[in-house]
Structures are given as structure tokens and as C-alpha cells.
Amino acid sequence: METSGGNTISGKPAKYVFLFIGDGMAMPQISSAEIYAEALASKDIKIRKLGFSRFPVSGLTTTYDAGSFITDSASAGTALASGNKTLNGVVNMDPGKTEKFRTIAEYARDKGMKVGVVSSVSLDHATPAVFYAKVPSRGNYYDIGVQLSDSGFDYFGGGGFLQRTGKKGDQRDIFDIAKEKGYQIVDTREAFSALKPGAGKVIAVNETLQDSSAMPYDIDRAEGDLSLSDFTAKGIELLSDDPDGFFMMVEGGKIDWACHANDAAASIRDTIAFDRAIDKAVAFADKHPGETLIIVTGDHETGGMTIGFAGTQYATFFDKAGLQKMSFVAFDQKVLKPYKAETPAAKAKLADLLPAIQDAFGLSYDSLTAVQKEQLELAFQRSMGNKIERSVQEDQYLLYGGYEPLTVKITQIVNQTAGIGWTSYAHTGVPVATFARGAHQELFSGYYDNTDIFRKMAAAMALDVSSGSSVKVAAK
Template identity: 55%
Template sequence: MSKKKSWYFLAAVVGALVVAMVSFAVPNPTSAVAGEENGYYGKKAKYVFYFIGDGMAMPQINSTEIFKGTLSSSDPMYKEKLSFTVFPHQGMQTTHSTSSFITDSAAAGTALASGHKTANDVLGVDPANKIKYKSMAEMAKEKGMKVGIVSSVSLDHATPAVFYAHEASRNNFYEIALSMSDSGFDYFAGGGLLAPTGKKKDRPDALEIAKQKGYKVVNNQNEIMNLSRNDGKVIAIQPGLANEEAMQYEIDRTHQLSLADFTKKGIELLDNPNGFFMMVEGGKVDWACHANDAATTIRDVMAFDNAIAEALKFYAKHPNETLIVVTGDHETGGMSVGFSGTKYETFYNKINKQTMSFEELDKKIKAYRGIVGENGANLQDWLPILAKDFGLTELTAYDQQRLADALAQSMLDAKKRTKDEKSYLLYGGYEPFSMTVTHILNQKAGIGWTTYAHTGVAIPVFAQGTGGEMFQGYYDNTDIAKKMMSIMGVKFQ
């Protein structure tokens, strides 16, 4: 062999050895969601927090940072970061279901919990309802970890339910409620149950069944705050719930427990030598976005952030054993930082003057309707309330006409109201006067909305702690579950 050929041969051998060594030492990034370990070869997380802001995407997050900036600084360009937007690892996830580019919470939640796609309305099973998808919470329980599920909406709602139930429809609330106690999870907290005795209210009470299976069910604030690990498995329900068995909107909350309170108590009860998994949902972000109520949305994002702050306190004590992942299941409302009427300007300080949610305004409208009847409404009666509780003191003639038209619709029985395309575009099926009040306020603040439903935009992902680097990049929502399973040391099924 010539000297030149020997040199080429040696170089080829060395090159092959280098490639082999690198391939062995560094996992292929594309294997992040494949194989038994799903591409993660580091230390496993002992404590795992999964925070899901239902309906929360960048517009909701960015709006909250802008709003918080207006509260803490006179600088109109100042934004105040949220606790999770400074996490060192950030990515983006796609959210489509098997049936639509615009997912619902059941399909998105199934993907986030189990790593499997399914159709809208379907909960923890395949679209044909033949295969049950095991969630990471169920896997964690099998591994010996304690498990907690916390939500500001009812505990049988889609996002919390995907972690413990498997139903062909997210509306099978009674069956979902029974699955709670069947799961054996250690801590359920926040909202209540929508149908604890079935649709016809003729079934055995699901909470009584839970007690028979060893759960302590509490809905007294003092009892909740005094819970200890000696109480065993717990279902802790916020006393004095709001509509649909959910916690109050943060903007309406007074003395009631917060999402952060339930998160803090969960950490206290779940902490043990075998570790724990806790999913915390900010569910009312989604509800406020459906109603296009920006101030209420932002206050609930802030409440969600306060819950994450509790996890960060725990993380500070266990930085080498804890993973915190924060994301949303989809965006709701088509919220935008920008409105045509304000062009390049925003005035987020205006929504700070709103003191109640659209739901509380609905109650005032209902009471007023009972007093004046269908034809007795006068917008002048409402101007002091709009000024005091919404800061609407500068109403144009166009604003007043919109409000007067909406008030007239709100005075009618729901069955008598106009139900054409124009009416839906204006009010979305909500109380017309409430919707018009918040729309006008939002528009004056420079905030826009495109829908009363969900949208199909990508959603940000934020991670900190053990395995957090796995969440950088752009991937599908199913990949989040697979990455988390890998970091927890459980196998995707």
C-alpha cells in the first residue's frame, strides 16, 4: 500500500471511531421521544410538577406581563416577568387533535397526559374507544410515587380528568367522578364535581363512594388548611364554589382559598421519600378567554403564576431532584396584544379599573332585569356602575349605542333573544350587555379577540430542573408527555 493510501485508510478508521464514540456518548436528539428512555439518560426526577394553564398561550402570558408592569412602574414600556417565563429552558408545542387543527381540552389533555393523540371530546382513550391510554400520573402511582391533581375548575373537567379517567366523552361526568377514587391518587383539590349523583341525580353519591374507598373528603376551609399526612388520601373542595362547581375567578375571590393555597397544601401532603407527581391546572384562564374578558383572564394567569411560585419554593430546597414544566393545552379566544382602534398603542392600565368578572356583572344584570322587566331598561341607570367597576367614563356615541342595543337584548328572556350570525359575532352566546362592556373596555386598552372558542396556534413550554433541557425546541404536545415520562423513569405505553 502506498504512503498516500495508508494515510487515507488511517484517516477513515479514525473518523469512523470518532463517529462511533460520539454516537455512543451523545444521544441522538431525534430520539428524544423514542425508545424505552425516550432519549433522556440523566438523573431521574423525584419530584415532578406539571402546570397547565388551560387556554393559555403567549398572548395571555404577554398581556399579563404588560399588565403587571403597569402596576409596578410608571414606565409605559416596562414588563414584569412571570415566575415561569424566566425558566432556563423554553420550547413550543403543536396542539392539533386527530379530528381538528383546533383541539378541545379533552384531546389536548390526553396528549399532554399520555403522549397519545385522540379526537376532540374524547378522554384518555383512542377515537374508537377501544384502547385506554395510561397517563403519566397513573404510571407515577404504579411506581410508588404519590400523586396530586389540582384544578381551579371542577375536578371532573377535561384537563384534570385525563390524568385518571378513560371515557369516550368528556361529558360522562359521573363515570369520571367514580374514576377519581378508583385511581387511588393521594390528593385531589380545588373545584367540586359536576354530577356526583349522575345526570338524573339518581346514582350513589361519588363522594360517598370515595369515602368508602378510604378518602377523606373535606370542603371546610379550616379543615383543608389543617390537613396533614396522617389524613391519608384526600379530596379537598373549595367551600362556596362559583358557577359549574369551579373556584372563583381570581378577580372575584375574597376570603376563599387560592390555587396557590391548594398547591402549597398539596406539596405538604405529597412530600415523601418516594417522591411525587402533581398536576396543577389554571382552568379558569380558559373560561375567561371564552368570554373575551381580558382583566379576568389576566388576574387568573397571575393566580396561576402564584401557584407556580409555591413549586419554586420547593424546588429551591430540592434543586437536583425536581422538574417543573409549565405549558397550556391550547389558546382560547384568539387574544391579541393590539386592536385596530388603538393602532400601535396599548393602555393596559385601563383594565386595572375592572373590579369584577363578567359572571358577577351577569348577576347584576339578572337582578336589574327582575326589577325593570323586558322594556324598562335605561342605559343611564348603568353609567355609574360602568364608571365605578369598569372605569368606563369616556364613552363615545358609538359606545353608548352598542351598550344600549346589548342592554335591550339582555332584558329579554334568553329564548326570545336574536339568534342570528350577527348576534353570535357580537355576543358569542354570553350575556349581551356583559360582553359589550368587556369588549369596549378591552378595545380601549388595545386588546383584541377573534373567537369565543379555541384557536390552533402553537403553545409555549417552560421547564426548569432535572431534565429541563429536554423541552427546548419545537415539537408536538404528545412529546411533552413522553419527555416527562422519560425524566420520571417510567415507560411510555
């Protein structure tokens, strides 16, 4: 019998442990994906459950941090990874930034287990960073990148790096540092596919990076491009040859990014892609029953997403979201940005873009209400930089959240037509759902704090964390 933080297990500890984090994913994101999946297949009023929402154990998890009921990914990730509360923006340090926290991944490594970290966003972003780095600000991307290779973890996969040569481009390349620490860097599909067990320590960066060194949204992923499930499967292949087992964290990071922009279709598609990655872990668990634990949770909710909009009242039409073919980012990059570059603002006309809008979002201008047409025209003028009323300029953030006004207004109309509402372009403070399957799954039932997930994982893995997980920062 092993204990950790009041959690008790009987029998052998979990040998293979997966922690899947849907960034920005709470019940609205999960429920929307389940309604969407069924809406594309039938007109029946029912849901098509995701694989992980069928797990035998589920719970609710609070997400507040040391300074706010609304957390960010750094403080929420720190809670999950180390069991400690901290402030927004801080990675594995206390609120006073005088102590550094030890993470579940580091405990697993020191026990002899292999460790993998996978993310659809950059590998130096907040959520992957909390498993290996300790910095006072999540924006210290270069320092985080250096600490990545210092971790000695066995496998990193997914996105790239935001500051490979530092903020000013005048520091040593992160890749060169990693190679010195024994890492093999692969950044093509061919090199990725060629990786086999025994390859040693690996950093696998997706060949196609879309925005902020992240993998493309799944809605934009080209046929043949690697997916989050591919990086998860490769991690399993490379890590599972160790007799001491492994710990792997996999983040669906762009669920959050899509919700920040209130792009429901992109968020839903990335949630479904996240579920497909979890399927890889389930297939592995089926071959290793009694030894594998899979945990799925979110770090916070993003966007205040809800199922229901005043304009559709008690009805939803999620099949309308299924007409969208690309994310807000892809539309900006492929349609709006080139148009703005080629067209003087004085000569720009919304009519020029209506065919592209209909093709990308399934939105027919003729079907819009007079109010929606007016809103779309206003957003178009704002995107083109034309002068508009001062009151609209002052309300820029409330209207468009800092994104391209035209694109956000298009997705807002699509969402409203489908019956999906939003309250924010930021995070919200509602609890998230946690699901578990496999060895010691019962630990994850109930209503508990995000810091307890660290202790529950430690108990399931028989890791001794009783001496505490922090060290004082040396005085300068």
C-alpha cells in the same frame, strides 16, 4: 441512562415532578399578563416577566388533535397525559373509542410515587379528568367522578363536581363512593388548613364555588378565600413525605373560561394567580435541587387573544384593564341578574346600570364614542329580552358568543380601550409555549408536539412506557 420515546437522560431521574397547565394559555395570555403587571406600576414600555417565563428552558408545542387543527381540552389533555392523539371531547380513548390510554400519573402511581391533581375548575372537568379517567365523552361527568376515586391518587384539590349524584340526580353521591374508597372529603377552609402529612387520601373542595362548581375567578376572590396557590402548597405538604417522590398536575382552568368570554382582565388576573401557584413549586424545588422538575405549558390558546386593536393602532393602555374590579360572571350574578329579575323589560333603562358599570369596570359612559354607546344600548336591550332587528338576532353568536350581551359588550369595550383584540369565543390552533426548570429540563427545549411532553416526562422520571399505553375496551 434511561430512554423513553427517543428522549435520553443521564443521572438520576426526577423524584418530584410538577406539570402546570394553563388552560387556554399561549403567548398572548402570558404577554398580556406581563404587560399588565408593568402597566400598573409604571408608564415605561417594558414588561414585568412572570416567574415561569424566567425558567431557563423554553420551547414551542403544537396542539392539533386527531381530527382538527383546533383542539379542545379533552383531546389536548389526552395528548399531554398519555402521549396519544384523539378527537375533541374524548378523554383518554382512541378516535374509534375502542382503546383506553394509560396516563403519566398512573405510571407514576404504579412506580410508587404519590400523585396529586389540582384545578381551579371542577375536578371532573376535562383537564383534571385526563390524568385519571377514560371516557368516550368529556360530558360523562358522573362516570368521570366515579373513576376519580378508583384512581387511588393521593390528593385532589380545587373545584367541586358537576354531577355529584348523576345527570338526573338519582345516582349514588360521588362523595359517598369516594369515602368508601378511603378518601377524606374536606370542604371548609378550617378543615383544609388542618390537613397534615399522614392524612391519607384527600379530596379538598374549595368552600366557595362560583360557576359550574369552579373556584371563583381570582379577580372575584374574597380576602381570606383559598387560592390556587393554597391548594398547590397543601398538595406539596401532603405529598412530599413519601420517599418515592410525587407527581402533581396543577391546572389554571379559568384562564380559558375568561378567554372564551373575551374578558381580558379576568384572564390576566388568573394567569398571575397561576404564576403564584408555580412559585410554590419553585420554593419547594429550591429545597430539593437536582431532584425536582417543573414543567409549565398550555393545552391550547383560547379566544384568539392579541395585543393590538384597530382603534388604538400602535398604542396600548393596559392600565385601563386594571380598573376592572370583577369578572363577567360576577357582574352577571351580582348586578345584571338581580336587575332583570326586578325590572320589567319595558321599563328597563341602560341609565339604571351605568353607575354599577362604572364601578365594576371603570368605564365611564360619557367617555364612550357614539358607536360604543349605540352598541351598549343594543346589547342592553338584547339582555333584557326586548325585540331587536332580525339581522342582529341572527348574528347573536358572532356579537356575544352566547354570553350575556350587555356584559360581553362591556368587556369588549374595556378590552378595546386597553388595546386588546380577540378573534373567537372558542379555541384557536396556534402553538403554545412550554417552560421547564430543574432535573432534566433540557428535554423541553425546541419545537415539538404536545404528545412529546408525555414522553419527555416519562424519560425524566425513568418510567418504562415502551410497551405502549393503551388497552382494548372489552366488548359488551
